[in-house]
Amino acid sequence: MPSEGVIPIEHKEILRFEEIVRIAKIATGIGVRKIRITGGEPLVRKNVTYLIKEIKNVEGIEDLSLTTNGVLLSKYAEELDDAGLDRVNISLDSCRPDRYKEITRGGDISVVMSGIAAAEMAGLKPIKINIVPIRGFNDNEIADFARITLEAPYQVRFIEFMPFGTETIWGPEKYIPADEIKSIVEGSGPLTPVTLRKSGPARYFRFDGAPGVVGFISPLSHHFCKDCNRLRLTADGKIRPCLFSETEIDLKSALRGGAPDSEIERLIKLSIEVKPEGHNIRVQNLTLGTEVKLREGCRWQMSKIGG
Secondary structure (H helix, E strand, O other), X not given: OOOOOOXXXXXXHOOOHHHHHXXXXXXXXXXXXXXXXXXXXXXXXXXXXXHHHHHHOOOOOOEEEEEEOOOOHHHHHHHHHHHOOOEEEEEOOOOXXXXXXXXXXXXXXXXXXXXHHHHHHHOOOOOEEEEOOOOOOOHHHHHHHHHHHHOOOOEEEEEOOOOOOOOOOOOHHHXXXXXXXXXXXXXXXXXXEEOOOOOOOOEEEEEOOOOOEEEEEOOOOOXXXXXXXXOEEOOOOEEEOOOOOOOOEEOHHHHHOOOOHHHHHHHHHHHHHOOOOOOOOEEEEEOOEEEEEOOOOOOOOHHHHOO
């Protein structure tokens, strides 16, 4: 989130729970089987467990997950499990108390670790921990995160730093390609490729004898666009076929304008049809560093479209 506070958006502009559930019901009719609730931080929304229960009851939904910063997991883990949530993703960019406090402007890492433990106890598995390594900031924790998998059955995933936000936040000098991250991880021991049943953008590996796995998600250095089957529904009712595209399809106006299910279905199908074959970001490894070339206008704050 920006340092000055929350993104200004009126509550009436946010989709109501019944609108989200209606979209989910229509989407299952054209093949959607997995839904992940993200944010912002979804656990701060009042009665979010009610939404989870309603989505889980939609016929056709086979997998329902939630991405969280983990701060409220201790409070809600059992309730989330009771509501039907299958698993959680925890966004965590540092395990060092001082650095975590700096990133979160006063947060306590012990609260997050307790939340992860509570989620595991509640059966919200597999637990996925997502870290975005940033050169000169938290890259000295890459090996520490990877070694978590030697002790716990978690999926620790390293995600390449992507060009969202402003130049003061993101710069090509901070970007670390996935192959470099993997080489740092391999300093803790050899990695063996692992094939998991679930589909997704991550490439997974395991240390010998480790209960957990390490994953690498590389949207810049190794495009997985051709295999991407995801759509993002923003809090204010827009479908984004691709995070790196400015294309948005407005479902909220149709919902609140009295459109029948057939029209909502048409718009969802349209978002699939206009899904680009790939994004326009190209990474070139240069002698003096890494340069990332972006098409003009291809930068947004993730806090506005759901991170």
